[in-house]
Amino acid sequence: MIRKPALLASVTAFALATPVMAADPQLTVFDWAGFEVDGLFADYVAKHGTPPTFALFGDDDEAFQKVASGFKVDAVHPCSQMVSKYRDAGLIEPWDESRLTALADIDPEFLDSPVFKDDAGLWFLPSYWGATAVAYNTDQVPAEDVASLQVFVNPKYQGRTSMPDSSDDVWALAYLATGVTDWTAVTEEQYAAAAAWLREAHQNVYAYWADPSEQTQQMASGAVLVSWSWNDGVALLQAENYPVGFQREATEGSSTFVCGFVNMKDGPGSEDKLYDFMNSWLRPDAAVALMDELGYGHSNLKGMAxxxxxxxxxxxxxxxxxxxxxxxxxxxxLRERQLAEFEKIKAGF
Incomplete structure (x- = not known):
């Protein structure tokens, strides 16, 4: 794969990014920092002459709290476990399926939930998917050490691990490490075991990274040897030929996620431009730009092919x-309970 951005340039861009990147005033998209990839909205720019305005976030809960507090945007790009919060809060409305040109090409597995699609309509438009797994320095970490997720509690790596500052991801790790692969039916005993494991793993953590650029800085500097990672952090390191492995087959497993767009109720911008943006994002060849730049899989099956x-x-x-x-x-x-417990763990309690 060929990825254009150099690691240091990407780190600088992330560090200097402002919360809002103004362009087309008639469409504002609240998106993950780093997803302003030209190839994803190339058709939109070809039609309208400029990208939409991007407001950027680094955490799902942060994004929700901001729009719930009155921040007005036209669409938000959360991951799937957040959709029920947007629905319950009355912040979103269904997509008009007749205006989505690539909807039939979306992997149907990504819509297999009444939270996403029901008799009232399509509430969640899947855009990309990825894995959360073990990134590690292949020069300094033997493969046998990352054969198990217990590497995160191994005293050998005290102060040399990192995790995303994301409650969902760290709890996915803790549940996997304690033998749980389905977090829709967690018992009190399983919750307690995962919380105890997280507290132990916290003792090894150098930092909880806010975005992949911060993670890659930590690994590239040598401060961190093992990280619970998304695809894009690994992609940035691979592009610069850093010695990084991505272990998705640890004995206890790894996690997967799907993210997508929700249509904000009473968005301030142009509904026509919103659908132009979505149709550009979801077209098949956008999958190539997405994987080449960020290492993620696209929801469009024709694009993945x-x-x-x-x-x-x-x-x-x-x-x-x-x-x-x-x-x-x-x-x-349960998710709110996990979020509160994670904050306690990070604070050392």
């Missing part, structure tokens, strides 16, 4: 023979 099996393996998107914990919508009360 444009990449080779070798490309999928390099990006960490190939088939794995290990357990997986899909980060599907789970109990909202």
């Amino acid at each position: 444009l990449k080779s099996e070798e490309d999928l393996e390099i990006a960490g998107l190939g088939h794995v023979d290990a357990p997986t914990l899909p980060q599907v919508p789970n109990n909202p009360q």
Whole structure:
């Protein structure tokens, strides 16, 4: 795969990014930092002459709290476990399926939930998917050390691990490490075991990274040797030939996630431009830009067919023979409990 941005340039861009990147005033998209990839909205720019205005976030809960507090945008790009919160809060409205030109090409597995699609309509438009697994320095970390997720509690790596500052991702890790692969039916005993494991793992953590650029800085500097990672952090390191592996087949497994767009109720911009943006994002060849730049899989099956099996393996998107914990919508009360407990753990309690 060929990825254009150099690691240091990407780090600088992330660090200097402002919360709002103004362009087309008639469309504002609240998106993950780093997803302002030209190839994703190339058709939109060809039609309208400029990208939409991007407001950027680094965490799903941060994004929700901002729009729930009155921040007005036309669309938000959350991951699937957040959709019920947007629906319950009355912040979103269904998509008009007749205006989505590539809807029939979306992997139907990504819509297999009444939270996403029901008799009232399509509430969640899947855009990309990825894995959360073990990134590690292949020069300094033996493969046998990352054969198990217990590497995160191994005293050998005290102060040399990192995790995303994301409650969903760290709890996915903790559940996997304690033998749980379905977080939709967690018992009190399983919750307690995962919380105890997270507290132990916290003792090894150098930092909880806010975005992949921060993670890659930590690994590139040598401060961090093992990280619970998304695909894009690994992609940035691979592009600069850093010695990084992506272990998705640890004994206990790895996690998967799907993210997508929700249509904000009473968005301030142009509805026509919103659908132009979505149709550009979801067209098949956008999948190539997405994987080449960020290492993620696209929701469009025709787009994914444009990449080779070798490309999928390099990006960490190939088939794995290990357990997986899909980060599907789970109990909202449990999720809030996990979020509060994670904050305590980070604070040392």
